[in-house]
Ligand SMILES: CC1=C(CCC(=O)O)c2cc3nc(cc4[nH]c(cc5[nH]c(cc1n2)c(C)c5CCC(=O)O)c(CCC(=O)O)c4C)C(CCC(=O)O)=C3C
């Protein structure tokens with residue numbers, strides 16, 4: 023711990039500036055994942071953790087349970103995060119950055135609370151979190167921040183531990199590069215199979231969320247339409263990927279693309295973002311499309327939402343209507359992604375001015391510190407959240 027008082031991000035931003043302007047002496051990194059079951063007996067308790075008090079119909083839970091059961095009740099997400107933790111750790115050491123990396127999940131062991139306790143016992147009390155989620159919305163940003171606040175209280179470490187969070191990294195070049203490579207390889211593959219650009223459609227797929235959450239995603243000040251920051255960020259990244267491919271693969275400049283959504287839950291009466299990936303796939307042959315490239319733009323690793331909802335369901339939908347289909351890779355532990363995350367840690371600790379921060383869309387660089395109303399969820403009501411601006 024530093025002897026002189028350095029205001030941490032929350033205090034530094036009382037001026038209303040969403041980027042820190044003073045160096046931040048963090049003690050450790052807190053990698054925060056979603057968590058997933060590791061055996062058949064874990065499936066139902068895991069699903070109860072995820073959906074506690076959330077009004078997901080029982081039939082939907084039963085159905086989701088079968089996805090996990092199909093893979094022996096094991097989600098690979100914990101293994102992916104263990105690998106990501108190790109890769110970040112290695113990169114930090116190579117740069118001479120002396121920061122241990124703790125890992126905790128929101129919904130399954132190893133839990134966030136254990137990671138925070140372990141860090142504090144080792145004397146690490148100023149934590150900088152990385153959530154395994156690139157975009158802005160309640161589920162992909164604020165819910166992580168609420169769980170940080172809850173973990174600090176539940177571990178009895180209020181006033182001892184602080185948790186800040188690196189900015190959302192949807193448009194960081196390290197996150198985007200693996201997708202550019204994946205789409206480029208898929209286009210080349212279909213080309214060598216004799217396809218023309220107009221025979222192919224690129225579908226950028228992300229998790230659907232309730233439209234009420236989408237509308238409130240991101241700061242109120244930005245007016246980004248009905249889909250809020252969440253949809254706008256995905257569209258901006260899709261545009262950038264296509265621009266890059268036009269530069270890198272000039273012959274492919276007429277391939278169309280669109281943003282689609284997957285993994286909807288909640289009652290049918292509640293509107294969620296559309297169109298659904300499988301619905302669009304079924305419609306594509308009538309538009310003259312012969313092959314589809316499915317890009318898991320909303321996800322960091324090949325976890326259940328990718329392995330089931332895309333690799334089983336979307337692939338089956340394509341098969342049904344006679345479309346050829348490939349699914350491109352997630353960032354995983356791609357070198358550019360890992361070094362990009364460590365760049366995000368370094369820029370935050372050094373308080374690099376926003377104009378000098380790496381970003382590839384006009385929406386970025388995203389903010390270090392969320393405003394009080396950012397990504398509100400009015401159905402759940404107000405809950406305290408860490409890593410935000412003082413109200
Ligand atoms: C935006 C978003 C991401 C991306 C950002 C991020 O990565 O954080 C994401 C990721 C994930 N979602 C996951 C799993 C689940 N999500 C559920 C439910 C929900 N997700 C939502 C949104 C998101 N979810 C929402 C609005 C709900 C319904 C209401 C609620 O509960 O808030 C449910 C309940 C059953 C169902 O309805 O499907 C499950 C089991 C897993 C783990 C996969 C594995 O185990 O390999 C991962 C990475």
Ligand SMILES: [Fe+2]
Pocket residue numbers: 229
């Ligand atoms: Fe989810």
